[in-house]
Amino acid sequence: MRFILPLAGLAALAVMPMWLSEYGLGLMIGLVTYVTLASAWALFSGHTRYISLATAAFYGTGAYVVAVLNEVLPYPLVLLSAAGVGLAMALVVGLSTLRLAGIYFVIFTFGLAELVRQLITWYEVNVTGTLGRYIFLDVTARGIYWQMLALGAATIALTAWVHRSRLGLALRVVGDDEVVAAHSGIPLARTKLVAFALSATILTVAGAIASPRYVYVEPAIVFNPTVSFLTVIMALLGGANRLWGPVLGAAPLFLVFEYLSVHFPDTYPIFLGLLFIAVVFLLPDGVLAGIEKLRARRREARS
Secondary structure: OOOHHHHHHHHHHHHHHHOOOHHHHHHHHHHHHHHHHHHHHHHHHHHHOOOOOOHHHHHHHHHHHHHHHOOOOOHHHHHHHHHHHHHHHHHHHHHHHOOOOOHHHHHHHHHHHHHHHHHHHHHHHHHHOOOOEEOOOOOOHHHHHHHHHHHHHHHHHHHHHHHHOHHHHHHHHHHHOHHHHHHOOOOHHHHHHHHHHHHHHHHHHHHHHHHHHOOEEOHHHHOOHHHHHHHHHHHHHHOOOOOOHHHHHHHHHHHHHHHHHHHOOOOHHHHHHHHHHHHHHHOOOOHHHHHHHHHHHHHHHHO
């Protein structure tokens, strides 16, 4: 039963595009994309409690790799190249920053997306003489949806494996207390780097898969910091350290944000900020942990 329900849900999601309108399909692509982003983000940050705001940096990098290589290489090789670039970037960033912690790590990861955006902007303007690029790929909206759905399912499956592995145990110890983890013989740098690299590679591939929807790509579009904040809020709301927590947070919040961004475009960022504050103060461990605590209190009251 533990595997039947998820597989049945995955099958239902896979056939859904057959009956959806263009608008409905676009909505589902966005929803599955944020489920994937939140799950990939939680793969590292959910265990270690390192709040990373670098999602937009890797997501935008994946999109730009496709924009640069889509007329040079076959599409599968373009995605593979995006994964390689994301992995290399994660290793460089991880080796230089994972010794930071707390607010210092948050600030650096937030600045990373802006740094990458500015570097690409400078290169495009001063070297190529242009700012944006077009993506000419024969990839349908359904194809993008199925690819993103497969990536999301693979991310959740990988997270389930990590939860039960020695890597997951080591990451949880690191998240609880790094001093204890170090005295326990856990290689801190290597453990955090592996998880960060896995997470960042998935984020980069997600950006690569989603990029054909943009058609025209420029740094200001794909390195949008809102992507980073939405991903964090969604993962934290559901419970970043739970397998299904990011899914529980991403699915309803995406629909709410989609509605607000269409009907209240000017006040939408205010709601985003208020929700971020509310999640941090009221549900720091997520909805699932809150439900478990409520059930525990009820059992204690009955006994």
